Amino acid sequence: MSARSDEILDAAERLVRRAGYAAVSTRAVAEAVGIRAASLHHHYPTKSDLGEALAARYTDRFLEELGSPDAARHHPEGPIALYCDAFRQSYKRDGALCLCGVLGAEVQSLPTPVADQARVFFKRNLNWLTEALRRPGKPPPHRDAVRILASLEGAMMMASALEDASVLDTVCEDLSALQNA
Amino acid sequence: MSARSDEILDAAERLVRRAGYAAVSTRAVAEAVGIRAASLHHHYPTKSDLGEALAARYTDRFLEELGSPDAARHHPEGPIALYCDAFRQSYKRDGALCLCGVLGAEVQSLPTPVADQARVFFKRNLNWLTEALRRPGKPPPHRDAVRILASLEGAMMMASALEDASVLDTVCEDLSALQNA
């Protein structure tokens, strides 16, 4: 993975998170990097290859930033607040919703490898949440994980569509409050 | 609005809800109807016109099916259950997520009139929910409305991406239960 390959993913991520996979051309990504389309295809032979690498890196990075579910359990404000903040920071830092939220909405028109990588994001996040919320002597809280991730994905989509970040803040506050109930 | 114009919107809705706006060509819509692309452009001069009419009809129909917020308040299972069922039925009947959830995820690459119509869906739904959940002597529950709609939109996206309708069911059940708390 060369520096240039990473630069290409950076540009692709910025564009796809705002416009969607189908609406972003390999040419547009190349232009954003400052190279020709033919050069981009040297790093990623097909658009599908680019999309797959993009989703995989996004997922790896996101989970890396989260840290271990075990550490999250001992976070002073609780695992839900920590998890919400990861999305909130990502949304505010990049001014765009979750890459895999975007891909998930157009999953039926994605090349199979890209769709599969988007699914991996959701599965790994659900596993992380289930682990972080687990309480001794109780069954794994899978339903809570589903509810939390779905709320956050929907909140980011609506915040982006309505150009109103307070939608995400509202949902995050209510999710954190619920935890203490 | 001729019968043919409506047929075109039917086909467009089916395709866009599965693949996204950018991934669906006017030719593909025309083919699904059984006419030529030139004939489609007679009914909707541009793709943007088609998208705008599509989102507007979707919103009108959805709110019509919901009925009045006042009637929902007196529903035997409560307004939240009624609202959740509207999305659940739509998801199962059409095998696809909310049209405006799809459009919302790619809002930055949509023609302005289409993006605006997608926003109208969210605003009208938030107003409906706020009204249906209102309780005398209390401030309008705008936050609850945001939380509920965001949860449902995210749940549909995830159900579609993971090809697992139980995600939507789980979220609906938890939303209804919360109401009684």
Next chain:
DNA sequence: GTCTATAATTTGATAGAC
């Protein structure tokens, strides 16, 4: 690794006959 050049296809859209 990047470029120019180019191929093959698709796309949104129009002109004009019927």
Next chain:
DNA sequence: GTCTATCAAATTATAGAC
């Protein structure tokens, strides 16, 4: 209202020079 024919532009991708 629908068609054939056509267009200009964009898109994904490849060949081959440097």
